[in-house]
Amino acid sequence: MSAITIVYRLIAAGAVVLVVLELFSQRGWKEKLTAGLVLVPLILRALMIA
Amino acid sequence: MSGPDALLLLLTAGSFAALVIAAKLPVSLSLAASSVALALAAGEGVPIDHLVEGMFSYLDVVLVLFAAMIFMKVIEANGLLAELTRSLVVLLGRSPSVLLVALTIVIMFPGMITGSCTASVLGTGVIVAPVLMRMGLPRDTTGAVVSSAAVYGMIAPPVNVPVMIIGGGIDMPYVGFGLILAVLTIVPAVLTTMWLARGKVERARLAEVVAESRAEIAASAAGGWRRGLLYLPLAVVVALMAGPRTFPGWFPDPRLPLTFLVGSALAAVAGRRVPLAAAARAGVREILPVAGILVGVGMLIEMLTLTGLRGAIVVGALSIPSAFLFASIAVILPLFGGISVYGGASVLGVPFALALLGRNQIVVLAALSLIGAMGSYLPPVAFTPVVAAGAIGGPYLRIVRRCAVPAAAAVVVGTLILIYANPVARVFGL
Numbered sequence: 001m002s003a004i005t006i007v008y009r010l011i012a013a014g015a016v017v018l019v020v021l022e023l024f025s026q027r028g029w030k031e032k033l034t035a036g037l038v039l040v041p042l043i044l045r046a047l048m049i050a
Numbered sequence: 051m052s053g054p055d056a057l058l059l060l061l062t063a064g065s066f067a068a069l070v071i072a073a074k075l076p077v078s079l080s081l082a083a084s085s086v087a088l089a090l091a092a093g094e095g096v097p098i099d100h101l102v103e104g105m106f107s108y109l110d111v112v113l114v115l116f117a118a119m120i121f122m123k124v125i126e127a128n129g130l131l132a133e134l135t136r137s138l139v140v141l142l143g144r145s146p147s148v149l150l151v152a153l154t155i156v157i158m159f160p161g162m163i164t165g166s167c168t169a170s171v172l173g174t175g176v177i178v179a180p181v182l183m184r185m186g187l188p189r190d191t192t193g194a195v196v197s198s199a200a201v202y203g204m205i206a207p208p209v210n211v212p213v214m215i216i217g218g219g220i221d222m223p224y225v226g227f228g229l230i231l232a233v234l235t236i237v238p239a240v241l242t243t244m245w246l247a248r249g250k251v252e253r254a255r256l257a258e259v260v261a262e263s264r265a266e267i268a269a270s271a272a273g274g275w276r277r278g279l280l281y282l283p284l285a286v287v288v289a290l291m292a293g294p295r296t297f298p299g300w301f302p303d304p305r306l307p308l309t310f311l312v313g314s315a316l317a318a319v320a321g322r323r324v325p326l327a328a329a330a331r332a333g334v335r336e337i338l339p340v341a342g343i344l345v346g347v348g349m350l351i352e353m354l355t356l357t358g359l360r361g362a363i364v365v366g367a368l369s370i371p372s373a374f375l376f377a378s379i380a381v382i383l384p385l386f387g388g389i390s391v392y393g394g395a396s397v398l399g400v401p402f403a404l405a406l407l408g409r410n411q412i413v414v415l416a417a418l419s420l421i422g423a424m425g426s427y428l429p430p431v432a433f434t435p436v437v438a439a440g441a442i443g444g445p446y447l448r449i450v451r452r453c454a455v456p457a458a459a460a461v462v463v464g465t466l467i468l469i470y471a472n473p474v475a476r477v478f479g480l
Contacts, residue, residue, distance in 0.1 A: 007308060011113055011117070011307050011308065011311065012113065014330075015112075015113060015116050015334070018116070018330055018331060018334040019334060019338070021331060022331070022334060022335055022338055030075065030076050030079060031076075031338075033079055034076055034078050034079060034338060034339060034342040035338060035342075037078060037079070037082060037105075037342050037345050037346065038112065038338060038341045038342050038345055040102060040105055040345075041102070041105040041106050041109050041112075041345060042109070042112075044102070044106075045106070045109055
């Protein structure tokens with residue numbers, strides 16, 4: 001795995017953490033769903049599943 | 051287009067509009083729900099694998115937006131944006147016209163790097179607005195100047211999300227747009243500001259503002275080299291963005307997310323100390339709705355492809371007489387932008403771009419984004435004026451009224467550019 005791939009995955013993982021924090025700090029269900037929607041591809045990319 | 055295809059298209063557009071306007075769902079969730087509705091209506095069930103695949107379409111853009119918004123939050127908190135505004139006022143305060151041009155570009159800046167008009171209004175707009183009002187501009191004119199610069203900032207390079215959305219829909223890379231987007235945004239933004247504000251600046255009050263800004267800079271704790279240090283993150287970001295293009299093959303390309311994260315890390319320690327984690331959370335919170343829209347747009351485009359509707363739209367659009375097509379673009383695209391500029395780019399921008407395949411696509415996409423962005427002023431959402439009115443004060447409809455003529459002019463210019471796309475492309479060497 002190249003260095004730039006590791007950096008890319010770290011950035012994706014950082015984004016996952018920030019969106020998860022948003023998911024739990026938002027009170028409205030619409031905001032929670034939006035955060036969940038964004039989270040799906042981010043998690044899969046951080047894990048390089050897709 | 052066949053009857054069933056037309057019905058499916060109507061169902062998709064109708065369900066999206068109903069979910070946004072009647073059910074008051076966010077645009078992102080409405081796009082996702084409309085995608086599922088389309089798949090169900092086309093007899094595809096709920097194709098989870100295709101829906102998830104669609105979510106990835108704009109993932110790299112989402113990462114750029116997250117990183118750019120974090121950078122914006124850090125340079126807002128460390129005092130760079132306020133310092134930049136004060137320095138420009140002192141440096142260019144002798145000429146109201148030159149100062150207005152500079153302040154317009156300052157307002158545009160956050161939108162340019164994040165692709166979000168909210169970043170412009172809430173980032174630099176709220177810093178520049180009091181300066182404009184102290185120069186003698188009425189509140190609604192100030193709101194109109196901020197709104198207009200924010201809308202043009204949203205579609206200015208390097209990050210133009212509507213062009214990225216349409217480009218993703220027609221499999222076109224986001225390359226070669228820099229010059230034409232700069233011309234199509236900075237020129238009308240400056241002309242709009244001049245039209246709105248030039249005659250309203252009072253020279254005596256401007257002199258007072260310059261004197262106050264000079265005093266604030268003198269009183270600032272950060273003087274000399276520390277002031278210079280404040281600009282370092284901005285200089286590094288510009289160098290990392292321009293370096294790979296200026297010295298290709300020699301200068302490593304860190305790409306935009308890493309560029310903005312490096313800038314954020316530097317900005318957190320240059321000037322006022324900024325807690326990076328808190329700035330990152332604030333940035334992601336602000337840009338999350340836009341990121342959600344991009345994920346939803348990706349799902350919708352994937353469903354349009356799965357159901358064969360995307361091809362049907364292309365065939366249908368190619369058979370529309372060109373005069374009718376240009377009139378439709380000039381009217382429908384901004385009207386749909388009244389719900390969501392990004393939604394309009396995906397639902398209508400992609401078919402319109404496909405219908406204009408014989409013309410230079412870089413010029414076509416740039417012009418479509420210009421026309422679509424004018425929908426930002428239109429009710430029912432009137433997103434940018436509403437945010438500007440919330441930040442500056444006053445009713446948003448007055449801002450809308452002030453921006454109506456320049457926005458209509460921009461739609462006319464955008465339509466003419468579409469009609470003469472190939473000659474325009476030659477002028478820009480595209």
